Amino acid sequence: MVSRFGTTLILAMALCFGTGCVSKSSTTQGSSESFSDSSSSPFEWSSSSSDSSPDDDKTESAYERDVRDYTASYATSTGDVRGLQRDLAAIAEEYGVTDWERHDATYVAIGRGLAQAASDPGRTESLAVELANQDHRRLELMRVAYETSRNR
Amino acid sequence: MIRSGVGALALGLQLLIAGTAGASVVEFIHVEANAGSSAGGHAALRLGDRVFDFQNHEHDTLRMRRSRYDHFQYLYSVLENRTLHIARLDVSPETADRILQRFNRRHLIQNKHFAVHRSLARDRRLIERLAEPEKKTASARWDVSGLRGAGFFGSEPGTSASLTALRRRIEATYGAAFLAERLAALEREAVSLLPDAEVSPAPPIDPDVVPVVDEAFSERYFELCAAILAIRALNAAAPLRPGALLFEGREGPSLGEDELRRLGEFGDHLARDLALLAASNRPDWGGPLLLGMARLEAIERSLELRRLVVLDAFPAEVRPQSPRKIVRRRPFLEELEERARIEVDAAWTRLLRAEEILEPDYAWLESAANRHLEIARGLAEGRGIRLYSGRLQPRGVATGSNLPRPVLSTRLLRRADAAARSRESAHTDRLRQAFGYDLLARNCATEIFTTLAAEFGRDEADQRLGGYVDPSSSLNFVPALAFESVLRQYRIVEVGEVPSYRRTRIEALIAEANGLTVVLREASTLTSTIYRWNPHDSFFVFFTEDVPLLRPLLGALNLTAAAGELALGLLRAPLDRGDMAWSGMKGVVSSLPELLFMNLRKGHMEYAPGASPRTSYRRVGRVTGVTQWPRGAPIKRV
Numbered sequence: 001m002v003s004r005f006g007t008t009l010i011l012a013m014a015l016c017f018g019t020g021c022v023s024k025s026s027t028t029q030g031s032s033e034s035f036s037d038s039s040s041s042p043f044e045w046s047s048s049s050s051d052s053s054p055d056d057d058k059t060e061s062a063y064e065r066d067v068r069d070y071t072a073s074y075a076t077s078t079g080d081v082r083g084l085q086r087d088l089a090a091i092a093e094e095y096g097v098t099d100w101e102r103h104d105a106t107y108v109a110i111g112r113g114l115a116q117a118a119s120d121p122g123r124t125e126s127l128a129v130e131l132a133n134q135d136h137r138r139l140e141l142m143r144v145a146y147e148t149s150r151n152r
Numbered sequence: 153m154i155r156s157g158v159g160a161l162a163l164g165l166q167l168l169i170a171g172t173a174g175a176s177v178v179e180f181i182h183v184e185a186n187a188g189s190s191a192g193g194h195a196a197l198r199l200g201d202r203v204f205d206f207q208n209h210e211h212d213t214l215r216m217r218r219s220r221y222d223h224f225q226y227l228y229s230v231l232e233n234r235t236l237h238i239a240r241l242d243v244s245p246e247t248a249d250r251i252l253q254r255f256n257r258r259h260l261i262q263n264k265h266f267a268v269h270r271s272l273a274r275d276r277r278l279i280e281r282l283a284e285p286e287k288k289t290a291s292a293r294w295d296v297s298g299l300r301g302a303g304f305f306g307s308e309p310g311t312s313a314s315l316t317a318l319r320r321r322i323e324a325t326y327g328a329a330f331l332a333e334r335l336a337a338l339e340r341e342a343v344s345l346l347p348d349a350e351v352s353p354a355p356p357i358d359p360d361v362v363p364v365v366d367e368a369f370s371e372r373y374f375e376l377c378a379a380i381l382a383i384r385a386l387n388a389a390a391p392l393r394p395g396a397l398l399f400e401g402r403e404g405p406s407l408g409e410d411e412l413r414r415l416g417e418f419g420d421h422l423a424r425d426l427a428l429l430a431a432s433n434r435p436d437w438g439g440p441l442l443l444g445m446a447r448l449e450a451i452e453r454s455l456e457l458r459r460l461v462v463l464d465a466f467p468a469e470v471r472p473q474s475p476r477k478i479v480r481r482r483p484f485l486e487e488l489e490e491r492a493r494i495e496v497d498a499a500w501t502r503l504l505r506a507e508e509i510l511e512p513d514y515a516w517l518e519s520a521a522n523r524h525l526e527i528a529r530g531l532a533e534g535r536g537i538r539l540y541s542g543r544l545q546p547r548g549v550a551t552g553s554n555l556p557r558p559v560l561s562t563r564l565l566r567r568a569d570a571a572a573r574s575r576e577s578a579h580t581d582r583l584r585q586a587f588g589y590d591l592l593a594r595n596c597a598t599e600i601f602t603t604l605a606a607e608f609g610r611d612e613a614d615q616r617l618g619g620y621v622d623p624s625s626s627l628n629f630v631p632a633l634a635f636e637s638v639l640r641q642y643r644i645v646e647v648g649e650v651p652s653y654r655r656t657r658i659e660a661l662i663a664e665a666n667g668l669t670v671v672l673r674e675a676s677t678l679t680s681t682i683y684r685w686n687p688h689d690s691f692f693v694f695f696t697e698d699v700p701l702l703r704p705l706l707g708a709l710n711l712t713a714a715a716g717e718l719a720l721g722l723l724r725a726p727l728d729r730g731d732m733a734w735s736g737m738k739g740v741v742s743s744l745p746e747l748l749f750m751n752l753r754k755g756h757m758e759y760a761p762g763a764s765p766r767t768s769y770r771r772v773g774r775v776t777g778v779t780q781w782p783r784g785a786p787i788k789r790v
Contacts, residue, residue, distance in 0.1 A: 062202075069253060070260045070362075077362045085434040086371070087264060087362075096515035096543060098440035101432060102425045103510065133433045 063095040064109040071113025075123065081130040107131075107138045111145025176200050178248050180600070180642075182237040182635035183228050184652070187689070187742035187753040190232070193631035195597040196224065198238075199252045204259065204603075206596040211580050213587040214594055215266070216259045222765065229650045229767040233754040236650040237635055238769065242643035247616040254607040258359050262587065265357055269579050274370040276572040279347055282558065283565045292343070294557045301378045301442030303550030304463075305385040306393040314423070314452040315389040315445055321427045322386070330431075335383045342376040342556040345369065347568035351575055357586035360606065369568075372435070377555050379438025385445060386430075392449045396548065397461055403453075404460035404525055410504055412455060418509040419451040425511075443546060447514070465522040465544035472536025484759040485527055485537065492524035519544040597634035598623045618643030647773040653760050654695070656767045657682045675699065675706075677755070688756035690739030691717045696751045707746025710753075714739025 060068070070091055074084050088110075092100035100106045110131060114124045124146075132139040181203070183194035196205035203224040209215035219227075228234050243251070296302075322331060347369040357363065384390075394400065407415070426444045429437055446463055453461040478485060499517040506513055522544045530537030560568070588594065594602075601623035604613070613620040619641030627633045639647070651659070654674075661670045661681075673679045676694055685691070693713045694706035718736025725733050742753045760766050 065256065066260060069257045073257050073261055073360075073362045077364050079362060079364045082367065082435045083365070086436055089434070089436055089440075090263070090267065091260065093545070094543070096512040096519070096545065098443055098545075099425055099429055099511055101434060102428070130433070 060109075061105070063092070063097070064105050064112075066091050066094075067106055067109035068113040068116065071110045072116035075114055075117035075119045075127060081127055084127065085131070101133075101138075104141055107141035108145045111142035112149045114142065115146045115149035176245070176248065178241040178243050178251060180239045180241065180635065180638040181224075182631050183232075184234045184237070184754070185752045186232055186234050186756070187738070190234070191752050194228070194234075195600055195631040195634055197251075197255065197600050198224075199248065199255060202252075204255045204600075206599045208589055209266075209587075211583055212589050213583055214589040214596070214599060215587065216255070216262050216599070218256075218259050225650055225765065225767065229656075230653040230760045231757050233652045233654050233757055235652045235655065238648045238650065239635065239638050239642070239644050240646040240648070241617060241638075242645040243617060250607055251604065255603055258603060258606075261362055262359060265363055265583060265586070268363055268365050269576070269583060271365075271368040271371050272572065272576040272579050274374075275347065275368055276569070276576055278370040278373060279565060279569045279572050282560060283562075283569055292557055292559070293554050295551050295553050296374075296377055296555050297551040298549060299374060299377055299381070299552040301439045301548045302381055302552035303548035304392060304396050304442055304446035304546075305381070305388075305390040307388075307553075308391055308393060310391040311389045312391050312449055312452070313389075314419070314448045315386055318423050318426055318445065318448065319386045319389060321423065322430050325427055326431055331383050331386060334430075335380060335387075338376050338380050338383070339556045342373060342380070343559055345373055345376070345558045346560070346564070347558075347572065349564055349567035349571050351571045351578075354578065354582065357582045359586060367435075373558065375436045375438060377438075377552050378436075378442060380555060381552050382430075382438045382441040382445065385442065392446060393550075396446060396463055396546075397450060397453070398464040398522055398525055399529060400461075402529070403457055404462070404521055406459050407454065411460075411500065412458060414503050414509060415451055415454055418503075418514055419448060419455070421509065422448055422451070422511075422514075442548065446546065446548065447518075460517075460521055462518045462521045462525075463546035463548075465519060465546045466526070466538045466540060467547065468549055470538045470540045472530070472538050474536060475534055478530065478534075478537055481759075482531070483761065485531060487759075487761065488539070489524065489527040489531060492520060492527055495520040496524050515545065518546070592629050593624065595629050597631045598629050601628060601634070617641075646771055648769050648771045650767050650769050652754060653757055653767055654682050654755065655698075657762075658698075671698070683755050684758065686756060686758035688758065689753075690714055690735045690742060692739055692743065692753060692755075695753075695755060696746050697754055700749060700751075703749050703751060704747050707743050710746060711740060711743035714743050 067088060070087060071084070074087065088100055088106070089098070092098065092106070097103065110128070114128060117124070128139060128142045128146075132142065177198060177200055179198040181196040181198055183190075183196065185191050185193045194205065196203050198221055201221050203219050203221050205217055205219075205224075206214045207217050225236065229236055319331070348366060397403075422444060426441060426448065429441050429444065450461050450463050473481075496517070499513075499520045503509055503513050503517055523540075526538055529535070601621045604617070604621070605623055608616055608620075610620045621628060621634070621637045621641050625637070628637050638644070658670060658674050661674070674682060674695070675698070677683055677685055677692060680695075683695075691713055692710045694710055696703045696706045696710070699706065714736055716736075717739055718733055721728075721730065721733030721736045745752050
């Protein structure tokens with residue numbers, strides 16, 4: 001598709017000017033002004049109009065995926081629960097959620113993430129218990145999601 | 153205009169609803185070059201409705217960016233006028249999911265590594281402020297600037313009925329002394345908070361491992377300050393500060409009975425949730441509580457006035473555009489206003505239909521209303537307009553008054569200051585080591601293959617992708633050649649492109665009118681009906697993208713024009729600080745390749761009128777009847 005002459009020129013240009021890992025518009029006001037972004041829409045946050053079901057990860061939202069993936073990575077580290085809470089807050093904020101503890105979707109995703117991590121059962125349990133903060137419903141959401149994911 | 157807004161929104165919603173989080177589509181994208189820092193082209197990987205690419209970032213690092221595909225397409229093919237070449241990979245859903253998971257995890261973990269760096273910088277700044285001579289001798293209390301949430305409530309006279317009710321609810325649930333005890337504990341912790349004065353060696357950064365870091369001194373201190381301010385506001389039932397609301401006194405449109413009822417219901421739920429938040433064990437509960445209480449006030453005001461009242465959600469750093477610029481860009485702003493209004497309608501529809509209104513539902517309305525009211529009021533009143541495309545969330549960043557100051561000896565402060573500097577510097581080095589940009593070894597193209605290689609070794613890549621692209625192979629750092637490698641090595645089901653906005657419009661115009669007239673007219677920036685000169689481009693006369701044979705000739709004319717701009721710029725340098733000369737210099741550099749039959753410059757669009765999406769995908773070739781693509785064979789075209 002690219003001729004030898006073209007290849008040489010591309011290479012020369014790349015070496016002379018860099019390979020363009022900067023989007024000019026993304027660093028100027030151009031894009032920020034011109035793109036009327038609808039990313040604040042809650043559709044990315046929630047997989048449906050209601051909150052998540054622990055055994056339905058096929059319709060997982062982007063928010064749930066992020067919480068699951070990050071929890072899975074975090075659980076294999078030695079970080080404490082406060083660190084995870086802060087990091088979850090940062091992730092949730094990207095989706096317009098500041099009070100992430102109030103949403104079932106968060107705990108379902110955490111349960112799935114803990115299952116993916118397959119880390120020491122003691123650590124899994126201690127993270128889940130501390131995140132639940134004496135709320136049995138949260139603990140149950142995490143447990144069901146955890147077991148469903150593990151059995152899949 | 154209205155149709156275009158509806159189109160834009162409809163597309164956005166379709167993508168959002170249909171896309172969710174899966175990676176049904178895996179595509180390697182090569183973005184053609186443009187003038188300036190984009191001269192070598194760009195590369196990205198699309199996974200479902202997300203695109204991952206790597207961009208230069210602070211400290212000479214290369215940072216993974218995740219965006220929505222429609223945004224990426226708009227940014228590159230429309231605003232940057234660059235054609236996207238797309239190779240769709242033939243992979244199983246399981247393989248697609250593993251790729252998405254690897255990229256997603258790395259993105260989240262990399263964000264954490266950079267957040268650690270910001271936190272270390274905040275530590276240093278806070279320690280520096282504590283060590284200032286006037287601060288050391290000051291009383292046990294001080295004012296803390298740059299505090300999130302501090303801008304919502306002040307000490308203005310008046311009482312908030314909603315905060316009074318919230319305080320009573322909290323006291324009824326947890327006891328009359330709960331808030332006082334929690335406040336006292338927060339104050340004690342803030343006073344006794346100690347920075348880490350020792351530096352222990354940290355391991356090198358692993359892009360797949362979450363860093364384990366000690367609680368940052370500044371992070372904890374700011375959390376405590378926010379929580380103290382939240383309880384103080386609750387105790388005083390403080391009204392909102394002037395300026396916290398958007399267009400206070402000239403609020404949004406009037407609301408119907410259904411809208412008022414739903415807002416009231418959300419207010420009730422919010423009050424219930426805030427009472428629980430006040431007793432949360434999460435370390436950062438103060439900030440969300442302040443924001444929630446401020447929203448509660450805005451809702452109460454909405455119900456009183458029967459008009460939509462929202463918090464001002466624009467970041468403080470967003471400056472209004474000058475009225476002169478607004479006049480020049482009025483058609484664009486009118487289009488944005490229409491899109492924003494449609495988004496407000498969509499947010500209301502969601503709010504009215506939702507079984508239970510949740511925080512993101514309200515946040516969407518708040519964000520959309522901010523965007524719409526800002527533009528509508530600006531256009532109507534001829535005042536400056538703030539524009540911001542990112543998520544609008546009220547932050548209330550301001551100075552918090554009379555907060556407890558950590559008690560630290562001069563000696564400890566000196567040691568902590570040295571340790572903070574050392575930690576920050578060491579982390580910067582580690583960031584560079586792990587993510588440092590290198591033209592040949594670590595750039596936007598190589599990092600895609602490196603990330604794929606982290607997930608699949610050579611044998612597994614053969615099986616799952618059809619082949620293996622070596623990230624360190626000699627020429628794969630050039631995006632166009634990386635694309636060639638992808639076509640040769642991986643199993644490809646389809647090859648396509650998204651032509652640039654200018655190409656798309658020219659093709660549409662040729663279909664409607666005399667082709668020769670269109671081509672001649674659109675060949676020059678002076679006569680083009682598609683392109684309008686804007687400050688993103690140096691001055692040039694001819695587009696050379698579509699005329700390879702005439703390129704050296706037109707390039708020479710462009711070079712002459714750029715040299716003229718440079719000469720004029722040198723004369724004007726004392727007046728414009730060399731801006732015009734610099735632009736002319738860039739024009740010269742962009743014109744030189746044209747003399748060698750090479751086109752880089754495509755021209756940028758400041759905005760593009762018309763229906764969304766303004767550019768679209770089309771198939772160029774499809775691989776048929778091939779399940780295992782033979783390595784090195786040229787791609788079949790249909």
